[in-house]
Amino acid sequence: MRSEFFKEKFAMKKKKLVQRSEKTARAEILNKEEEGYIEGDDGEPTYAIRQKEIADAVDMANASKYFELHLENFGPYHISYTDNGRHLLLGGKRGHIASLDWQTKNLHCETNVMETIRDVQWMHTENIYAVAQKHYTYVYDNQGTELHCVKQLHEIRRLTFLPRHFLLVGSSATGWLHWLDVSIGKMVTSFPSRMGSLDVMCQNPGNAIIHTGHDNGTVCLWSPNVKEPLVKMLAHQASIKGMDIDQTGKYMITTGLDRKCRVWDVRMYKQLHAYSLAFGLSHVAVSQRMAVACAIGNTVQIFKDMHLGICHEPYLAHRLGGPVTDLAFVPYEDVLGIGHANGFTSMLVPGSGEANVDAIRANPYETKKQRREREVKQLLDKLQPELIALDPNDITRVNEDLLEQEMEERKKILYVRPVQIEYTPKHKMRGRGTGSHKELRKSMVIEGIRKERISEKKEVEKEVFGDEKVESSKPKQLLDRFRK
Secondary structure (H helix, E strand, O other), X not given: OOOHHHHHHHHHHHHHHHHHHHHHXXXXXXXXXXXXXXXXXXXXXXXXXXXXXXXXXXXXXXXXXXXXXXXXOOOOEEEEEOXXXXXXXEEEOOOEEEEEEOOOOEEEEEEEOOOOEEEEEEOOOOOEEEEEEOOOEEEEEOOOOEEEEEOOOOOEEEEEEEOOOOEEEEEEOOOEEEEEEOOOOEEEEEEEOOOOOOOXXXXXXXXXXXXXXXXXXXXXXXXXXXXXXXXXXXXXXXXXXXXXXXXXXXXXXXXXXXXXXEEEEOOOOEEEEEEEOOOOEEEEEEOOOOOEEEEEOOEEEEEOOHHHOOOOOOOEEEEOOOOEEEEEEOOOOOEEEEEEOOEEEEEEOOOOOOOOOOOOOOXXXXXXXXXXXXXXXXXXXXXXXXHOOOOHHHHHOOOHHHHHXXXXXXXXXXXXXXXXXXXXXXXXXXXXXXXXXXHHHHHHHXXXXXXXXXXXXXXXXXXXXXXXXXXOOOOOOHXXXXXX
């Protein structure tokens, strides 16, 4: 530390952090909420239990979370939930868009853009969302008013939003990947993947890396800082139809036309388990408690403990009125949202959501004032796209090679002969361009440079040798022993 003031300031900050960690540890004792699962009677499989039976067995508040929206004229539907799990966005292929508070059934807006819709995505708040339409991507507010038309996002098939970086990511039918910074309205980067149409895409919440699935069975990992895939792995022997990653960023679930549902460890890029399911396997979603929902035609099957390898039968199953086109678990709720050809279905899945809500990061009951404060805080804590990497801990590490190289360059000052100083004074008028004035200015400049070199050399000597006295490089003389 440079001064006592900064030392005291650092000590105070450290003391506050220790106190905060102690209070957090004590508060964890108060988290009595626990996740539970359905247990059938003796010999009764849980997947035989119907949704109406579950709704009749729970309280009225949770029973109201099971509902269906019959929208046969505008389907199939894509869906999106906000980070706090409170608001729902629906987008029908035939142009129908609706946003609502799905718990209170309060409709925010409803409109029809009279154009094909490929995907929908909430952004950092429930006041703004993006819609991938037939040609371009449009941004709307919560009243359905068009705010922007982003023509750079052309023929987009899938959308996702990185909340910590304020980046809207889109994958197109032409194989291009786009990263748009919505806080400043500028395109960060765009480049082709050269892997065909990108119909399967998701993000890794742990490091903000984009995962794409392709027709040749490979999964590619992308960063906006590199125009080539960071990792390219063969996941299936056939085309990939669905992919999702858990909240910790450790496990990846993929489904393919080979009727396999595979569980991968993203840290080692290694397959942990593989399960054979029925033909028609397509979309997949992972909940906060590692419940996995798989779409098989017009049926949704939910599995638990897939990543542990002890899953032998479905946990729950539900049949829809049409083919499933999108799946999404609601954060902090035991609910699965299903978009299908005939509308939307909200399905109860006990034990799928996190019971203890972190109100600082995502508060389902936040007020308008709290939402504004959270939005400002998110903008202040925004991460730059340059920090997106496979290992998020890289930014906390020291580049030892570069540090050693800089130290070697500084040590050269001790033994490298200094370059001779050459300085030609500029000619001046009105009597100041005489020879004596020029020599005076020249000597002042040379003396200043020499003093800088001496002070820099002393700093390096102090770093290398510490408080030890440095022996002079001059040859010893006979009378040196009489010097003090």
